[in-house]
Amino acid sequence: MTEKKTTRVVILGGGFAGIAAARALGQQTKHDPSVEVHLISTENYFVFQPLLPEVVACGLEPSHIINPVRMLCPHVHIHCATVLGIDLNNQTVSLEGQDARRLFSLPYDQLMVGLGLTMDLSRMPGMSEHSLPIKTLGDAFHLRNHVLSKLEEADLEDDEQARRSSLTFVAVGGGFSGVETIAEINDMIKSVLKYYPRARACGARVVLVHSRDRILNELGDKLARFAERKMRGRGVEIILNARVKEATPAGVVLSNGDMIQAGTVICSIGNAPHPLIAQSPLPQERGRILVDEYLRVKDHANVWALGDNALVPDVSSGGYCAPTAQYAMRQGKVCASNMLATIRNQPLKQFSFGGLGQLAVVGHRCGVAHVFGINLSGILAWFLWRSVYLMKLPGLRCKIRVGIDWALDLFFPRDIAMIKVDRTKQLQRAHFREGETIIRQGEIGDKFYIIESGRVEVLRDEPAGTLHLLATLGAGDSFGEIALLKETPRTATVRCLEPVDVVIFSRKDFQQLAGSYSAFRDRVMVDLDDRELIPLDNSSTKGAI
């Protein structure tokens, strides 16, 4: 009897591409025990991103456009975790769980990379601190609350100039996401301003800044001009051929030197390669992985790439596929088939898809569309937009909820509740009792601790299996510093000798602190030099963990 080997497929990323691939694979392998499908997703839900602008504008509830991954992808092993590394030689990915302390590794036979893109705003000073992105559900949620908080602020404000600034909303970037977001915000503000009597008297200013000579570059000139005209007609100020040079808490400075005082700056530009891909030896061009027409990575027989992080040849046009949801979903399906075909020694299928068209909403009941070669605009395009998205939304519950939201929208005013979910805690404290372990040897360290009260012992687990006491620390002492330099497994265990209270710093807290305040840096860094960068040895390292 020969033992049949299980092939493990690991999919990285829970966006349009990864979810489509996982669903297809789960479906096709549910009766095949020889294939095991694993999906790694940072969130435990899938977000239907094209509807994010409506979430921002209080038209849809955040929870209505998402779908739990575990429900969307039956027959698939789901891991809600962040991918920390891809080891192509050992065919293993490393994952970090929810509480960012434990590291897991998952070997694979076949790997599908659908991690998408990230954002990099470092070229524009102040932009990463003072602008609000619109990429994730959390971004949409925050932006919605931020816009509403500016209306509340303006209504409370006595100073005329401060009120005007609170009521100025600027979007940077005139692509689909920027245009739809600012158009929705514009309509929303116009319709809810009646609830804010003092703000209404002042009026809102809504601005779109775009670097080219027309918005929506993806669409034809005629449609883009229509969209522009409609938006201007609804009161959106569109500034073309301008870039943002600098952002501050007061607003943005444009490349022509103009300053716009604004309480809200929305950023939809600055797409950048995913750092894991940029660092990997996978063949790539401008941060996107090079694949063949079967979606297989060049020179890597068992690695596949799809979605925005892949540069997929478009067989129909001879160019490359656009980084959009419609391509990603179809790539997911084709990639799943080809991967299975490889395992089952069947012929592969070329990826070929001409695209169905483009749709955008530029205001309430007004859209623009280019579908099957035809241009549409106005209410017809808007209706098409809603129908297509309702159809494409995965899961019946999502469809019902979004459908109901859209129906309620006909009868009720928008919901202007500014849902507060922020925690006020900035630095964290923790209390431990006698005998409890604060950090454990081998866990990944990303936190630094200062003891407020109580005593702890620092122990090292020797290969022989014995625990070796390295040091005893008390109030004012600190430990866990190595984690401040890099994420690395803890080199010792810290256990409480009595009830202990600590203040906890994350690595990021500390880097900001150490990078800026010389007093703090000098003292702690000297400690680090003395204690930690010296190779670990039991006598000299007091609390170096």
Next chain:
Amino acid sequence: MTEKKTTRVVILGGGFAGIAAARALGQQTKHDPSVEVHLISTENYFVFQPLLPEVVACGLEPSHIINPVRMLCPHVHIHCATVLGIDLNNQTVSLEGQDARRLFSLPYDQLMVGLGLTMDLSRMPGMSEHSLPIKTLGDAFHLRNHVLSKLEEADLEDDEQARRSSLTFVAVGGGFSGVETIAEINDMIKSVLKYYPRARACGARVVLVHSRDRILNELGDKLARFAERKMRGRGVEIILNARVKEATPAGVVLSNGDMIQAGTVICSIGNAPHPLIAQSPLPQERGRILVDEYLRVKDHANVWALGDNALVPDVSSGGYCAPTAQYAMRQGKVCASNMLATIRNQPLKQFSFGGLGQLAVVGHRCGVAHVFGINLSGILAWFLWRSVYLMKLPGLRCKIRVGIDWALDLFFPRDIAMIKVDRTKQLQRAHFREGETIIRQGEIGDKFYIIESGRVEVLRDEPAGTLHLLATLGAGDSFGEIALLKETPRTATVRCLEPVDVVIFSRKDFQQLAGSYSAFRDRVMVDLDDRELIPLDNSSTKGAI
């Protein structure tokens, strides 16, 4: 012609009591320009608190049980702000707006205090750091995500003990809120565990800890015993006659010395007086304001108190009213009438309400109720519970949404999406351009700044109207320290001489930091001593703002 004076009524608090009063006053004064009604609410929405446990258990969406205050209370001036102080002598309240920098003051003729209660867990070490409250919508949102994250974590975890701890959920306090929350969580976990194959194998442990010999003290013995039996039958472990002595990241320690390893500790105890009331000279008993049967504060002719922060005599029983929603709503209406009657020189009405009864849900389709002197239990009580709350929910949209959620619940599994809205930023940075003002003289200071790069000038606005240069600061220098000691108006303006990057600390960040790390404290506190606690004088105070 005599000028008619406008009477300004200011209501503090947007809970059941404040909203009921504001709605009644708005309605009764909408054609009366001589009365102006103002409502101060920290959130811009009203939360229907009795449904929070269902939000935690993924039965209702967070946004469905809230209603924007501006829509609920037409004809009322709404201020979304936090009350910082009540000045009874000058008849003024001071408010803090959204961004916590600007202070506003609002004079009143009549004041209604409905600020509710706060939480104080300081007597139980570790409890405020390691337990999750269930008081606000934000709490419910976090608790829901926390419970789901523990399921994700348990599914990812390799270590058996860590998995068991992730799957242990403890509620402390067996009142309505604690019982309903843990009962809902218990049912939710049981129904969604099938999506977490590795967690399911281990099973969940759900525990309720209560200090008395039976839960739900507000109900009669028979009903409470029924509730207890039902919950135990559904797998909730109920520990009676036990208090929590200590909480740590690993779990809780009970008064009998037992330790429960748990990844989730929910706290529904520790009600405490609102600090503004505790500090005020208003007559009070155990932190609740003493009022007469007309809801007027004793010895304060134009101050009224209602809701949980008032000790209202119960004319029908001879005792005091219970601090519950049904009393608060009725007090709001009566208080509004009496206040208007005072202005209009009409006779006042005594507050008299015997209470309608008590309802609680102890699991899916299982409730307990004591209404009109009758005890009900099981599905009938559960149905009554849903009907009453659906009826009591303010606003048609809320009713529709909750109704739909409850209907969908019959056909769809629970939504297990763990909505991520946390921002990762811990310490904040900001970028300013030349000429911009970082802090402005007269604004309320609650932040401290360290300059990373660039130079600023420190200016004082003299009474004569001239700006006086106090100092110039550069990289490594800090300013705004006075704000670290108390919230006080800034004593000078800081303006950028060139592009400037700063790191910003909140007062709370800094206090935690300074309180624990001696190196930091020593250096900065010495600076404070030298520069700031000395009376301000232009030569010696460099950057003391």
